[in-house]
Amino acid sequence: MINIQKLSFCYSKRKSLYEDLNLESKAGSIIGLLGKNGAGKSTLLKLMAGLLKPQNGKMLIMDHVPFQRKPSYLQDVYFVPEEFSIASTSIKSYLQSMAPLYPNFDHGKMKQVLLDFKLEENQNLGKMSYGQKKKFLIAFALSTNCKLLLLDEPTNGLDIPSKALFRKVMAGALSDDQLVIISTHQVKDVDNLIDRIVLVDDGRIKFNKSIISVTEKYAFHTVSELNEGDFLYSEVAPGGYRVLTSKNGVETPLDIELLFNALTNGINLEIHE
Numbered sequence: 001m002i003n004i005q006k007l008s009f010c011y012s013k014r015k016s017l018y019e020d021l022n023l024e025s026k027a028g029s030i031i032g033l034l035g036k037n038g039a040g041k042s043t044l045l046k047l048m049a050g051l052l053k054p055q056n057g058k059m060l061i062m063d064h065v066p067f068q069r070k071p072s073y074l075q076d077v078y079f080v081p082e083e084f085s086i087a088s089t090s091i092k093s094y095l096q097s098m099a100p101l102y103p104n105f106d107h108g109k110m111k112q113v114l115l116d117f118k119l120e121e122n123q124n125l126g127k128m129s130y131g132q133k134k135k136f137l138i139a140f141a142l143s144t145n146c147k148l149l150l151l152d153e154p155t156n157g158l159d160i161p162s163k164a165l166f167r168k169v170m171a172g173a174l175s176d177d178q179l180v181i182i183s184t185h186q187v188k189d190v191d192n193l194i195d196r197i198v199l200v201d202d203g204r205i206k207f208n209k210s211i212i213s214v215t216e217k218y219a220f221h222t223v224s225e226l227n228e229g230d231f232l233y234s235e236v237a238p239g240g241y242r243v244l245t246s247k248n249g250v251e252t253p254l255d256i257e258l259l260f261n262a263l264t265n266g267i268n269l270e271i272h273e
């Protein structure tokens with residue numbers, strides 16, 4: 001679905017953000033696009049949404065060049081930006097005017113997700129809190145049934161119950177022909193939701209692996225004492241240390257935060273998919 005090769009992009013001529021970006025992705029996945037503040041996650045989503053034009057390289061998504069912004073592409077891609085402005089109108093009239101732009105829009109799904117998020121059709125979007133607006137946009141995104149959903153920091157502004165609800169709603173509302181890319185620096189928010197991690201760092205894709213391939217080879221433990229040589233990466237945790245080790249027969253759940261910290265601290269993990 002996504003084929004990016006040797007892509008370069010810069011906001012200013014003095015410093016490029018991406019110089020040789022390569023990324024291939026198939027449908028049927030929920031990708032966590034991770035990276036430190038300023039790493040370029042939002043920019044990458046905007047490039048995919050056709051809102052920014054790369055300087056060089058190839059970016060083909062569903063056989064389209066995003067920046068050409070052809071209607072046949074835009075009707076199958078939905079981007080929820082981190083910051084947005086939204087019409088001051090009722091949910092009902094927003095749906096009447098915006099849903100027809102998406103041929104596969106599912107009004108039944110919209111009703112259900114609004115219900116899950118405790119939003120009502122007669123509510124005025126202009127009078128909602130930031131978190132409520134965000135939940136509305138997530139509900140709208142899921143209901144478009146677009147093949148590519150780009151969600152930039154979707155859990156920002158969501159309270160703790162809404163974050164849990166977000167994970168539940170996302171997990172139940174997608175089909176195998178869709179690809180979802182969720183950008184976040186709050187890695188715990190996408191725990192148990194994503195099935196692949198793509199990490200951007202220093203203007204390139206530093207890591208692009210499925211969660212299964214990580215847990216097949218590596219394990220994540222909490223230990224009270226560190227034994228030199230037993231671990232690949234460690235950090236202090238309450239009561240001891242969290243350590244990333246080779247698997248050695250013991251399967252553990254992924255500690256996404258520890259993995260993120262290990263990768264951004266230069267630890268190389270050898271994973272062949």
Ligand SMILES: Nc1ncnc2c1ncn2[C@@H]1O[C@H](COP(=O)(O)OP(=O)(O)OP(=O)(O)O)[C@@H](O)[C@H]1O
Pocket residue numbers: 011012017035036037038039040041042043044184185
């Ligand atoms: N419109 C713009 N003009 C110039 N520079 C920009 C613009 N937008 C972003 N940048 C710069 O590009 C870099 C990447 O920004 P981007 O917003 O893509 O990062 P991010 O990984 O999404 O960060 P965060 O986690 O803080 O949201 C940053 O150094 C930022 O200052």
